[in-house]
Amino acid sequence: MLVLGIETSCDDTCAAVVRDGREILSNVIASQDHLHEKFGGVVPEIACRKHVESLQPTIREALERAGVCLQDIEGIAVTNRPGLIGALITGVSAAKAMALALEVPVAGVHHLESHIWANFLAEPELAFPFVSLIVSGGHTDLALARAPGDYTLLARTADDAAGECFDKSARALGLGWPGGPAVDRLAREGDAGKARFPRARVGDGLDFSFSGLKTAVVRYLQARPEDVTLADVAAGLQEAIVDVLVTNTLRAAEACGVEWVAVGGGVAANSLLKQRMRQRCEERGLRLAIPPPRLCTDNAAMVAAAGHWRLEAGLDDGLELDAFATEPLATVPPAA
Ligand code: KG4
Ligand code: ZN
Numbered sequence: 001m002l003v004l005g006i007e008t009s010c011d012d013t014c015a016a017v018v019r020d021g022r023e024i025l026s027n028v029i030a031s032q033d034h035l036h037e038k039f040g041g042v043v044p045e046i047a048c049r050k051h052v053e054s055l056q057p058t059i060r061e062a063l064e065r066a067g068v069c070l071q072d073i074e075g076i077a078v079t080n081r082p083g084l085i086g087a088l089i090t091g092v093s094a095a096k097a098m099a100l101a102l103e104v105p106v107a108g109v110h111h112l113e114s115h116i117w118a119n120f121l122a123e124p125e126l127a128f129p130f131v132s133l134i135v136s137g138g139h140t141d142l143a144l145a146r147a148p149g150d151y152t153l154l155a156r157t158a159d160d161a162a163g164e165c166f167d168k169s170a171r172a173l174g175l176g177w178p179g180g181p182a183v184d185r186l187a188r189e190g191d192a193g194k195a196r197f198p199r200a201r202v203g204d205g206l207d208f209s210f211s212g213l214k215t216a217v218v219r220y221l222q223a224r225p226e227d228v229t230l231a232d233v234a235a236g237l238q239e240a241i242v243d244v245l246v247t248n249t250l251r252a253a254e255a256c257g258v259e260w261v262a263v264g265g266g267v268a269a270n271s272l273l274k275q276r277m278r279q280r281c282e283e284r285g286l287r288l289a290i291p292p293p294r295l296c297t298d299n300a301a302m303v304a305a306a307g308h309w310r311l312e313a314g315l316d317d318g319l320e321l322d323a324f325a326t327e328p329l330a331t332v333p334p335a336a
Contacts, residue, residue: 001312004059004073004098005304008091009083009111010138011035011042013054016300017066017073021308024121025066027294027301030054037177041167048086055094062300073102077307080108080317081324083138088323096319105316107307112329115264116145118302122291126260130289131253135245135273136265136298137163137178140208142252143329145262148309153329154252155206162241163267165210169217169237173230183234184270190231192239195220199244206248213240242273246280253286262289264302269293 003021007014013030032050036042063070078095080088092108099106115134119126129146131154140157160168163180170179175186197216200209217237224233245267253261261281267273274290281288295302 001074001308002068002072003075003077003304003308003311004062005300005302005307006055006059006076006078006091006095007114007298007300007303008051008055008087009079010087010298011047012298013051013058014298014300014303015055015059015062016304017062017068018121018301018304018308021305021312022120022124024301025068026062027299028058028062028065029294029297029299030058033178040171040177042084044084044086047084048090051087051090055090059094070098070102073098073104075104075307075311076106077109077304077311078106078321079111079114079303080321081110081327083111083325085323085325088325092321092323096321100319105311105314106318106321107310107315108317108321109303109306110327110329112139112141112143113151114302114306116143116151116262117306118264118291118295118299119262119289121301121305122295123262123289125287126262126289129256130258130260130262131249131256132262132264133245133249133268134265135162135263135267137161137167139265140210140245141329142206142249144252144256144258151329154256155208155248157208157210158202159209159211160214162208162210162245163265165214165241166237166267168214172218172221173234178266180267180270183238184272186231187235187238187272190229190233190235192232192235194228194232195236197236197240199240206252208244208248210241213237238270238272242270242276245273246276249277250280250284250286254284258286260287260289264291264296266297268296
């Protein structure tokens with residue numbers, strides 16, 4: 001089944017064509033980073049207006065790169081929750097209009113579910129059940145994925161997301177936006193041992209907390225010792241974030257007794273996170289799926305993959321499909 005995926009939940013306008021939920025024929029991402037950079041974060045009003053402008057050209061490019069025409073599309077998958085409401089409505093409206101014109105089904109996809117499915121695009125051997133860490137600018141969640149549509153949220157962040165901590169600390173370090181990739185690069189020249197930051201724990205559970213770490217970095221920079229470079233601070237910050245992400249993910253995997261760990265979301269592009277997660281999974285005999293950076297950050301191929309199983313099973317959200325700004329990941333009812 002040939003599925004067109006559409007993703008407009010935040011600041012990237014994305015369209016992709018995926019065959020049978022696994023084979024990526026095209027995956028186009030029109031980044032808005034240059035528009036939001038000077039504000040140090042995503043400005044919702046600007047993001048929505050840009051989606052309106054970019055969506056049709058992005059869809060056209062996805063079809064062209066895939067070598068298919070609109071009439072070949074057999075189903076449409078679109079992110080409809082959670083996200084910036086105006087941004088989501090742009091994608092959902094386009095998806096519904098196209099589904100109506102083409103007389104094909106449309107499936108609304110939860111953004112976190114799509115990050116989970118990005119792992120299947122990158123790792124053909126991945127099999128349910130697995131523990132999934134979804135770590136991005138807006139989310140830091142641990143979920144147990146038992147089967148398609150069957151997810152249990154195990155943990156989330158009590159305050160800031162890990163990507164947000166990277167971005168806000170990067171601003172304090174005088175780096176550009178988004179800050180995660182800049183910290184990743186700078187940290188390679190630093191010594192994490194020279195600037196050690198606290199690891200927050202939320203009770204005995206698996207929940208995360210990153211706002212204290214961001215504050216600790218800002219305070220540290222106000223009175224930075226002379227022999228500690230900005231690269232050392234970047235390395236210390238990255239080490240603190242990665243340590244907590246890896247530790248809690250492995251605790252979850254052990255508690256659930258799964259064979260596989262899957263990591264997704266923009267922060268999964270972080271080089272230390274990949275290296276540390278790989279090493280710790282190997283030590284414990286766990287198998288690991290981490291997609292390449294292009295499938296970790298927001299994209300529409302993962303949306304097409306997540307929508308495919310429901311479209312294939314005959315589900316059609318139809319013209320009643322709506323967009324929701326907030327909604328936690330929960331079990332998605334199986335297709336009718
Ligand atoms: O998944 P994503 O593209 O969008 C959201 O849904 O948030 O994630 C973007 C986040 C940003 O906070 C960005 O700084 C972070 O992912 N990020 C990274 C790296 N690449 C992107 N964080 C750390 N290291 C990286 N290499
Ligand atoms: Zn995302």
